[in-house]
Amino acid sequence: MVARYVQIADELRARIDCGEYAEQSSLPKQADLARDFDVNVNTVAAALKLLEREGRVQSRRSRGTVVLPKIPLQKVGSATYHPSKWTSPRPRTGGGEAGPSVGSDSSELTTVGVAPADEEMAERLNVVPGDDLVCRTSVVRDADGTVSQIVRKYYAYAVAKGTLLMSEESGPANRWREFQILTDIGLEPATVDERLHARLPDAGELGALGVSVGEPVVETRRRVYAASSTPVEYSTGLYRASRFQWNYTFDVSVGG
Amino acid sequence: MVARYVQIADELRARIDCGEYAEQSSLPKQADLARDFDVNVNTVAAALKLLEREGRVQSRRSRGTVVLPKIPLQKVGSATYHPSKWTSPRPRTGGGEAGPSVGSDSSELTTVGVAPADEEMAERLNVVPGDDLVCRTSVVRDADGTVSQIVRKYYAYAVAKGTLLMSEESGPANRWREFQILTDIGLEPATVDERLHARLPDAGELGALGVSVGEPVVETRRRVYAASSTPVEYSTGLYRASRFQWNYTFDVSVGG
DNA sequence: TTTTATTTGTCCGTATGTATT
DNA sequence: AAATACATACGGACAAATAAA
Numbered sequence: 001m002v003a004r005y006v007q008i009a010d011e012l013r014a015r016i017d018c019g020e021y022a023e024q025s026s027l028p029k030q031a032d033l034a035r036d037f038d039v040n041v042n043t044v045a046a047a048l049k050l051l052e053r054e055g056r057v058q059s060r061r062s063r064g065t066v067v068l069p070k071i072p073l074q075k076v077g078s079a080t081y082h083p084s085k086w087t088s089p090r091p092r093t094g095g096g097e098a099g100p101s102v103g104s105d106s107s108e109l110t111t112v113g114v115a116p117a118d119e120e121m122a123e124r125l126n127v128v129p130g131d132d133l134v135c136r137t138s139v140v141r142d143a144d145g146t147v148s149q150i151v152r153k154y155y156a157y158a159v160a161k162g163t164l165l166m167s168e169e170s171g172p173a174n175r176w177r178e179f180q181i182l183t184d185i186g187l188e189p190a191t192v193d194e195r196l197h198a199r200l201p202d203a204g205e206l207g208a209l210g211v212s213v214g215e216p217v218v219e220t221r222r223r224v225y226a227a228s229s230t231p232v233e234y235s236t237g238l239y240r241a242s243r244f245q246w247n248y249t250f251d252v253s254v255g256g
Numbered sequence: 257m258v259a260r261y262v263q264i265a266d267e268l269r270a271r272i273d274c275g276e277y278a279e280q281s282s283l284p285k286q287a288d289l290a291r292d293f294d295v296n297v298n299t300v301a302a303a304l305k306l307l308e309r310e311g312r313v314q315s316r317r318s319r320g321t322v323v324l325p326k327i328p329l330q331k332v333g334s335a336t337y338h339p340s341k342w343t344s345p346r347p348r349t350g351g352g353e354a355g356p357s358v359g360s361d362s363s364e365l366t367t368v369g370v371a372p373a374d375e376e377m378a379e380r381l382n383v384v385p386g387d388d389l390v391c392r393t394s395v396v397r398d399a400d401g402t403v404s405q406i407v408r409k410y411y412a413y414a415v416a417k418g419t420l421l422m423s424e425e426s427g428p429a430n431r432w433r434e435f436q437i438l439t440d441i442g443l444e445p446a447t448v449d450e451r452l453h454a455r456l457p458d459a460g461e462l463g464a465l466g467v468s469v470g471e472p473v474v475e476t477r478r479r480v481y482a483a484s485s486t487p488v489e490y491s492t493g494l495y496r497a498s499r500f501q502w503n504y505t506f507d508v509s510v511g512g
Numbered sequence: 513t514t515t516t517a518t519t520t521g522t523c524c525g526t527a528t529g530t531a532t533t
Numbered sequence: 534a535a536a537t538a539c540a541t542a543c544g545g546a547c548a549a550a551t552a553a554a
Binding site: 259260261295296297298299302316317318319 | 540541542543544548549550551552
């Protein structure tokens with residue numbers, strides 16, 4: 001026995017999929033849907049909340065509920081970091097065959113700060129807790145203006161001092177900027193290890209990512225090692241789950 | 257301005273974290289909580305739903321709401337498939353230093369079927385759509401009896417025919433069973449590529465995984481290549497998001 | 513086995529707040 | 534200023550699942 005609001009969500013989802021409610025268009029208002037389905041407004045509201053947490057619609061006060069465009073999942077993961085993507089010649093932001101999954105249709109704002117390392121950062125960056133770290137925070141907005149990811153990258157102050165890692169930037173999203181800088185200062189990335197898991201956002205993340213209550217996010221923790229297998233970068237990422245897909249290729253042979 | 261039911265969820269979460277509500281114990285019933293917080297029962301129910309979708313509590317009719325034990329996230333990903341885990345000597349299920357993240361505290365039921373390949377399977381397995389595939393479906397239950405993952409692995413019928421890939425099994429979870437069989441029949445796994453993304457479950461998955469409405473799941477699609485870089489296995493996985501963490505290590509150097 | 517009590521799940525009707533048009 | 538439309542909360546009702554008698 002499946003709840004009515006779930007049935008209604010299924011029906012509305014089907015209508016979106018078949019084009020009856022076009023992308024970018026508004027759904028009928030909740031009161032009308034309630035009348036059509038012959039249920040209470042609260043029941044319709046619950047159904048819409050489900051669709052909103054799936055990332056398919058967005059409801060906003062006094063504006064109604066609009067169908068979000070069905071964009072293909074952005075692909076991130078090991079292939080994203082293939083050297084061809086970030087070694088010279090530098091990728092052109094304007095497009096071309098170098099065209100990455102994050103192109104000029106998303107913009108990035110990077111701010112720089114300095115803060116002492118907490119227990120985890122210290123351990124992962126091989127420094128002492130309390131040591132100063134340079135933190136580069138990047139907020140990436142999709143073409144539609146919504147924040148889709150927030151990434152913080154940490155570097156030992158001794159490493160970042162006096163380098164371009166201290167410079168704030170904004171413009172088209174460029175996932176490889178820091179890799180290029182690290183290479184320029186003689187710390188060319190060699191290996192990455194990445195952990196990720198999906199969960200629901202906490203109070204602070206709701207506002208920062210602009211997700212609704214109950215909409216899943218993916219958290220990543222990544223470490224970048226230079227050739228000498230010393231960690232040079234530690235980063236945390238928070239992603240709107242409905243917009244990303246992670247791809248990894250790895251070796252399982254005995255020789256690997 | 258944060259909604260009252262979110263505030264209450266935060267408060268209850270804090271109480272769980274500080275041990276006021278112990279793991280495995282029952283929370284006060286909704287009516288009592290409503291009285292204590294001086295809100296309506298519905299408001300408390302909404303708060304509990306949030307905690308349930310986070311995987312922290314489980315509410316069941318007439319039984320109340322119990323605090324789920326905070327178990328460390330199961331680690332899966334590239335390290336999971338390191339050859340030492342699945343090549344001989346075979347891992348012992350009883351424990352020991354070979355102890356994997358999925359141990360004898362989880363059990364697996366594997367059923368085998370034959371079905372024609374759909375468009376995607378065919379493309380990923382390098383066969384013709386409509387060709388018979390052998391499908392091994394594994395349902396893994398955690399120690400607490402809940403289903404935590406459902407994995408379907410597909411093989412070309414020509415490959416699986418007459419091999420142990422056709423045998424149904426049950427017992428302690430063994431992630432490497434198929435790798436061992438593939439090795440035995442001369443198709444030793446060499447490379448894996450894996451895609452994953454988090455989303456909300458659909459109607460069918462609700463029942464199969466035993467998750468509640470709005471609780472995030474992670475879907476994976478994996479391909480295993482033998483040494484000759486021919487795909488030998490295609491698999492799809494569905495995981496309870498709150499119980500797993502994916503770890504990957506990969507090379508980004510120019511030589512890689 | 514049958515009945516009764518308990519507790520959550522769902523839905524209703526209503527009211528009010530809030531941001532936008 | 535006024536109308537609009539979603540967000541939240543309330544109180545009530547009943548159903549469903551389980552436990553207790």
